Amino acid sequence: MPRVTTLLPATEDAIPIRCVDAAGWPAVAAALPPLAAAFAKASEFEAKPGRTALLPGPDGALSLVLFGVETGRADPFAVGRLPDALPEGTYRLENPPGDPALAALAWRLAGYRFGRYRERPAVKARLVAPDGVDAAEIDRIADAVAAGRDLVNTPANDLGPAEIEAAARALAERFGASVNVISGEALEQGFPLIAAVGRASPRAPRLIDLTWGDPEAPRVTLVGKGVVFDTGGLDIKPSAAMLLMKKDMAGAAVALAAAEMVMGAGLPIRLRVLVPTVENAIAGDAFRPGDVLASRRGLTVEIGNTDAEGRLILADALSLADEQEPELVFDFATLTGAARVALGPDLPALFTEDDALAAELTATGLSVHDPVWRMPLWAPYASLLDSKIADLNNVSGGPFAGAVTAALFLRRFAPAAKAHVHLDLYGWNPSTKPGRPEGGEVQTARLVYALLKGRYGARG
Incomplete structure (x- = not known):
């Protein structure tokens, strides 16, 4: 589907939004026209984060929006509160808090709606692109995030391995990428861990392999965990732990969203996206605790717990990625509860042996408001496996x-890559925050895109 720019060009009719903090409010209030000042006073506006005041002009029409922000380092996504708070109209940010591009992106991301099963009213407040902001770039990123969120939000009855394959094929067709899908006997022979995890489901497992770009360009591979639903297998989860397991394919959604950003920007890299996708179901032929399984790399794996299936399918996919000795390999996975205990739902765990790359990822994450936190690949813990x-x-x-040993397990399957990054993420917003509606989220997709763009630049 062609993307349409939804940030608007500048227009004289746009209603200004003035961001004010507590320290600056007295001066702003003193400079308001008498009618607007009286209205702000009557409405008891305070310049506290998230507060708004809609001020009239002489004709009674809305002429100015006041928006309270934090004093000092404001949330760069703060204006993501506004699209749902404002009446229909065209607006412009007079003085966005922080980076104007992030403010515009927050506005776009806040307008996301998942409406597949229930009609959701669209946001009617539209934003003029701030001066100097690449509107097309913001829209490409927001559209890719929305597509990824749609995948995570779709329940497993409507999103199985075949549907993830269809999403990958549709993306490839848009950008002239190629797709190879390995399933059936070829999967069993070449990727035995993926085949074993998915064999109990009537929906056949598969490995999706998308490639794009100049074969002579630097090789970057994205690997996304695509478990469309995780019962835990024979080590079955309690019911409460299954409620959000439709999101166990969020790693695949992140990989596809990041790929859409990369291809849309035309970055000069040789991109490969590998998505092992399965349903971890329960049946008579399910893999069992105590089984010993072969892997693509040749290592044998004893199954201590069938609910640790994500690392198994990633291991085979990482082995395939590693055969090309890529410059960079990223894997994305909703892998461990331990990472959430340590860092909570908003902060994905970052694992890599490359100190410089870890620092670059951390700094980039902060700059684009898609943060990560590095955790140690503590080698002595490898003996626990x-x-x-x-x-x-x-x-x-x-x-x-638990998060460290999972990362150490995966590291065994990508020894040849010049740099391997494992990102253990939650893939879900438990509650609505500015620019982040409750529901599926493609954490780290924007971060990885920004890092690749910074490293390799756009095509000339």
Whole structure:
């Protein structure tokens, strides 16, 4: 589907939005026209974060919006509160808090609606692109985020491996990428861990392999965990833990969203996207605790817990990625509850052995308001994955360092990549925040795009 620019060009009719903090409010109030000043006073406006006042002009029509922001370092997404708070009309940000591009992006992201099953009223407040902001770029990013959010929000009855494949094929068609899908006997022979995890479901597992760009350009591979629903397998989850398991494919959505941003911007890289997608179901042929499975890399894996299935499918996909010795490999996964215990739902865990890359990712995440926090690949903990009968176990068997041992497990399957980054994310906004409506979220997609754009630049 062609994308349409939804940030508007400048117009004299746009209603100004003036951001004010507590320190600056007295001066702003003193400079208001008498009618507007009286209205602000009557409405008891205070310059507190998130407060708004709609002020009339001499003709009674809306002429100015006051918007309260924090004093000092304001939330760069703060204006994401406004689209739902304002009446229909065209607006412009007179003095956006922080980066104007992030403010415009927050506005766009706040307008997202998941309306597949219930009609959701669209936001009617429209924004003029701030001066100097690349509106097309903002719209491309927002559209990619929306597509990823749609995938995460869609329940498993309507989103299985075949539907993720269809989404990848549609994306590839838009940008002239190629797609190869491995399933059936070829999957069983070449990717035995993916096949084993998905074999209990009537919806066949598969590995989606999308490639795009100049074959001679630097190679960057994105690997996304695509577990469309996770029962836990024979180590079945309690019902409460299953309620959000439709989002266990958020890693795949992140990979596809980041790929859309990369291809839309025409970055000069050789992009590869690998999405192993399965349903971790329960049936007579489900893989079992205690099974020993082969992997593509040749390592044997003892199954300590069937609910640690994400790392198994990622291991086979990472092995395939590693065969090309790419310059950068990113994997995205809703992998461990331990990462959420440590960092909460808003802050994905970052694992890499490359100190410079970790610093670059952390700084980039802060600059684009898509943050991550580095956690250690503590090598001594690798012994917790030892098995008495196989090369390694898929879990440590203990309560400690669950996110670290999961990352160490994955690291065994990408030894040749010049740099490997594992991102353990939640993929969901538990509550609505500015620019982040409650529901599915493609955490780290914008971060990775920004890093790649910064490293490689756009096509000349």
